[in-house]
Amino acid sequence: MIQHRIQLDLPPTARRIPKSLLQSVGDARVGEHGGYYAPAFLVVVEVVGLLLGLDAVGGGDGGELDVGVEVWEGGAGFDVVVVASFAGAEVAVTHCVWGVYYLGLCVLGLVLACAKMTDDNQATELLYLTYDGNFKLETEATVLHCQIISNVSKPDADQSVRIELQLNQTTMHPQGGGQPTDLGTISCDLMEAHIDKVTIDRGTGIVTHAGSISIPHGDMDTIESSMKSKSVQVSVDPCNRRILSECHTAGHVVDAAMAKCQALLPPTKGYHFMDGPYVEYKGNIIENKDEFLDKLKQAYCQLIEEDIKTTIETVHMDEAESICNRVAKNFTIADFCTEENPYVRIVSVAGFSCPCGGTHVKSTGELKERGWCVKGLRCKKGVVRVRYGPKD
Ligand SMILES: [Zn+2]
Numbered sequence: 001m002i003q004h005r006i007q008l009d010l011p012p013t014a015r016r017i018p019k020s021l022l023q024s025v026g027d028a029r030v031g032e033h034g035g036y037y038a039p040a041f042l043v044v045v046e047v048v049g050l051l052l053g054l055d056a057v058g059g060g061d062g063g064e065l066d067v068g069v070e071v072w073e074g075g076a077g078f079d080v081v082v083v084a085s086f087a088g089a090e091v092a093v094t095h096c097v098w099g100v101y102y103l104g105l106c107v108l109g110l111v112l113a114c115a116k117m118t119d120d121n122q123a124t125e126l127l128y129l130t131y132d133g134n135f136k137l138e139t140e141a142t143v144l145h146c147q148i149i150s151n152v153s154k155p156d157a158d159q160s161v162r163i164e165l166q167l168n169q170t171t172m173h174p175q176g177g178g179q180p181t182d183l184g185t186i187s188c189d190l191m192e193a194h195i196d197k198v199t200i201d202r203g204t205g206i207v208t209h210a211g212s213i214s215i216p217h218g219d220m221d222t223i224e225s226s227m228k229s230k231s232v233q234v235s236v237d238p239c240n241r242r243i244l245s246e247c248h249t250a251g252h253v254v255d256a257a258m259a260k261c262q263a264l265l266p267p268t269k270g271y272h273f274m275d276g277p278y279v280e281y282k283g284n285i286i287e288n289k290d291e292f293l294d295k296l297k298q299a300y301c302q303l304i305e306e307d308i309k310t311t312i313e314t315v316h317m318d319e320a321e322s323i324c325n326r327v328a329k330n331f332t333i334a335d336f337c338t339e340e341n342p343y344v345r346i347v348s349v350a351g352f353s354c355p356c357g358g359t360h361v362k363s364t365g366e367l368k369e370r371g372w373c374v375k376g377l378r379c380k381k382g383v384v385r386v387r388y389g390p391k392d
Contacts, residue, residue: 123205125169141167146227174200178270250372252349264328307365320344
């Protein structure tokens with residue numbers, strides 16, 4: 001195996017790097033040539049070498065041919081020298097031309113590495129955030145990262161394995177903000193993944209689609225690499241999305257109904273899961289609870305009858321402030337955006353606007369078929385919880 005070793009000899013003014021640091025960046029040996037090492041350069045070389053598959057900055061395992069580039073301090077400046085060693089005996093093979101060639105490869109590798117890293121780490125574009133995207137269930141996307149998670153070996157049959165996919169964009173809603181994960185498929189000519197859990201890293205904005213695939217066991221070793229940069233079809237399960245969107249919208253109708261009943265309490269939590277959805281507010285219901293519940297139920301039904309259109313828009317935080325806190329100062333808009341991105345997605349359901357990242361139905365009238373209604377009210381320790389759901 002040929003190892004490419006690159007070493008930079010600098011004037012004595014350069015800082016000598018502790019051996020431990022060098023070992024942490026690679027196998028480069030200190031003192032072999034009595035040289036001084038530039039850490040940044042070595043890190044670059046190490047990264048580039050790994051990316052180029054060169055096993056760079058090798059230590060020259062005894063008996064193997066070891067080829068490296070060194071920069072030697074010459075009289076008038078620096079010489080770039082290709083050095084080859086075999087079993088510890090070292091000779092300068094050539095000056096300049098090959099040295100420059102190797103360094104050129106390093107720079108190219110570094111550029112490619114940076115491009116690759118920015119590509120891999122790019123936040124997933126969430127298509128459902130726009131109004132049109134909210135209703136778009138299918139899209140083409142490019143695979144940025146593919147990983148097989150488990151590998152149950154069944155040599156004579158197709159294997160069903162867990163897979164994780166990260167894409168440049170998606171129509172799938174990741175679990176969060178009180179809304180469960182979308183389900184669906186991601187497919188191409190190589191495989192069809194049945195996605196059962198979509199998650200988002202809030203720090204990086206990267207969405208991970210996890211699911212299972214069934215592929216011939218012979219293709220198992222190559223699937224990760226062949227999926228890279230592959231164009232895939234993303235399809236959201238329409239029935240699951242529909243019910244989740246209804247459930248989330250129905251939760252917002254509770255907000256609007258509460259406002260209609262003059263109970264302008266700050267919303268603190270929304271649980272839009274089908275196993276018992278509810279919304280919570282900070283505060284208390286002053287009047288008779290049963291009376292209030294009847295009033296709330298009526299207001300809710302009326303808002304559904306009125307068939308009020310849902311709107312979704314992303315606006316600057318100043319505008320969001322005036323839209324959402326028009327009636328009562330219930331939202332701290334700054335919590336929904338950052339200095340780098342001062343824009344907030346505002347959803348208006350039944351005329352009531354608030355910051356929201358979920359998916360919704362087009363109008364309150366669409367909640368009629370399943371008979372969404374208010375089901376109960378509980379006030380405890382300064383928390384008002386309104387249970388809601390489809391008709392039993
Ligand atoms: Zn919401």
